[in-house]
Amino acid sequence: MDTKSIGTNGPSIHTGVTSSRVKKSDKAENANESQAQGTATQARDDFKVSLSDRAQEMMEARQTALNLAKNTSPIREDLVASLRERIKNGTYELDPGKIADGILKEAIRDELAKNPEA
Structure with missing residues (x-):
C-alpha cells in the first residue's frame, strides 16, 4: 500500500x-x-432585472443633475461681482444682528458636535 x-x-x-x-x-x-x-x-x-420607465427617467435626471453640479463653479461670480460693486460704492451695509446670530448658531453647532448627548 x-x-x-x-x-x-x-x-x-x-x-x-x-x-x-x-x-x-x-x-x-x-x-x-x-x-x-x-x-x-x-x-x-x-436572473434579469428591468426598470420601469419612471425609474429610468429618475436615473437620467440624477445623472444630469450630477453632471450639472460637476460642471458648475462653486463660486457664484454674479453674487461676488454684485458684492464687490456695493462695497466699492459704499452701499453695502452690514447687519450686526445677522452676524451675531450666525456666530451663535455656529458656536452651538460646534458644541453639540463635541457633546451630542447634552
Missing part, C-alpha cells in the same frame, strides 16, 4: 490511501466544482 504525505507547514501526516484513490477523489471534487459553477452561471443568466 502506498502512503502519501499531507501538509507542507508542519509535521507530515501519512495516510493509508493509495495514490489512485486520491486521484479519484480529486476528479470527483473537480467534477463537483464544475457542476456548481455551471449551476451558478445558469442562475445568473436566468
